[in-house]
Amino acid sequence: MGKRSKTGVLKRLREVKKAEKAAHKREEMRERKESGVPEPTTGTGSTLATPEDLAGYGFPVDEEEEEESSED
Numbered sequence: 001m002g003k004r005s006k007t008g009v010l011k012r013l014r015e016v017k018k019a020e021k022a023a024h025k026r027e028e029m030r031e032r033k034e035s036g037v038p039e040p041t042t043g044t045g046s047t048l049a050t051p052e053d054l055a056g057y058g059f060p061v062d063e064e065e066e067e068e069s070s071e072d
Helices: 006-035 051-056 063-071
Strands: none
16 A cells, blocks of 8 residues: 555545534434424524614614504
8 A cells, every 4th residue: 555645545534524514413312303303593584773772773764664563
């Protein structure tokens, strides 16, 4: 057998580490499903900022717009 280059060895170590990480994640997902813990949401739902939220971030909020939206 020939001598392996250092870059080849490092590449193989990266591949092994990546495969181990993926296996660990699969194991965690399997354990979560078995224990019945709900999966965390990734923020796929849409939420709207309230006028108070916008004012808190420094956006100008017109009082007329608030009155119009509350009449609907």
